[in-house]
Amino acid sequence: MSERPRTDFGSATGAIARGLGTVFKQIFRRDVTEEYPKEIEPPPPRSHIGRHLLNRHENGLEKCIGCELCAFACPADAIWVEGEDNDPDHPVSPGERYAKDYQINYLRCIMCGLCVEACPTRALTLTSYYELSFETREEAILTKEQLLEPPPRLGTSPGTEEG
């Protein structure tokens, strides 16, 4: 029979007392809870955690050249791109081709950012807009026009107004 360690009640009581003291001290620390829909803490300025954005050049032309590399990179098959040749008189993007249609399905997107890494022209980037809630399936598919616009202010998504 192996010898069992004897319980030292003195040190056990001391340990419990120290534990109680440690827990009591937490009362005076600042609470970490954020009252989310009521008070929205802005995310860090350089955070890239949320919705995509299709960027433009400074002269207003779209950076996207319709190469579909983002769609190939996407592990969730969330991106749909349809490329077309530019009209030389009225180019949408510099170069030969542009994206005629560009859609991202946010019911599929897993926010991995591989599309952003794949993009050769920095046309596709992530923003800090994380309120991706929708009321219908159709709404969850963002079109090219929506993706070209910067995302709305936080706290305007459906469901947040009740806070």
Added chain:
Amino acid sequence: MDRVDWVLLIARVVVVFFALLLTVMILVWMERKVIADMQTRVGPMRAGPRGILITIADGIKLFFKEGITPTMADRPVYQLAPVIAMLPAFLAFAVIPFGRPVELFGREVPFQLADLSIGVLWILAMSSLMVYSIVLAGWSSGSNYPLLGSVRSSAQMISYEVGMSLAIVAVLMYSDALRMSEIVASQDLVWNVIPQFPGFVIYLIAGLAETNRPPFDLPEAESELVAGYHTEYSGIKFAMFYLGEYLNTITVAAVATTLWLGGWRGPAPDVLPWLWPLLWFLLKVLLVVYVYVWIRATLPRIRYDRLMAFGWKVLIPFGLAWIMLTGAIIILPDVYGRDAVVTAFAVGFGVLVVVSLIWPLVARRQKQEVGAS
């Protein structure tokens, strides 16, 4: 008893009943808030100012949920168990004095439902009835996990009841009374918590186990047993178990207050003489409950064999020794005279201090010798 007495009695019963329900409501909110505070969270914030109505929201939710009876359940027992969980908790509170008697309609009205001559025994009886609700609930559910939970629970509650009773017996001997009002009256100079401090500690620990609160919440043990004895319960029946558990916590705290913390006694100004004892009583009960919540926030659940070992090998021998010492303190002065006993105790205490100072030196040397070989 004439008609006025009956009306007064019924009024007291109704007031105490609703006051208890209200206290449970505040207690649940308080527990969640205090634990949140100790974990640097804020706790419930939405229902009412700072979330104080959270219990009502919970209650409404539970009330409107579907009550499911499992096909394997023993129906009558299954329906009865939640009621049994609630009843003893309410009944035990009947003998707790929570204020100074007042004059009303030309007669003395005690702030107590029934001043039984065996008040303390009544409390012990009611707290032992609590076991039935858990055993019956676990057995009648016709399911494995509830049964395991209830078996664990009955063993635990019966074991710790012994320790709890021993602590209470010491108070009875010291106060020389079974009637709750007399026990409170006997504490007019010094609260029992000072001469009976070891008993108080035993009672608090055993009370934790009796009410199935962490770190002795093995009957529930949601991480191992799903939810223990009430796994199969839902809706209003589950709410009754929940209510019974918190009522029990209040009762244990109220008994601790009455037997050790001087009941409703406390310094009181002359204005509104009936109010201050009530406030003191509430304050002391809340203090005990606060300590329970604090312990819940600190200590992890202990292993089952350790729980039983602690109950049987530590609490009960300790309680027995304390009863013996209390008895010696009460009886010996009458037999041998006060001075002789005080001298004997002083010498004994001195020997104990000397031994406890020398013993670590001896023990360390022995350990070193073992380590060298």
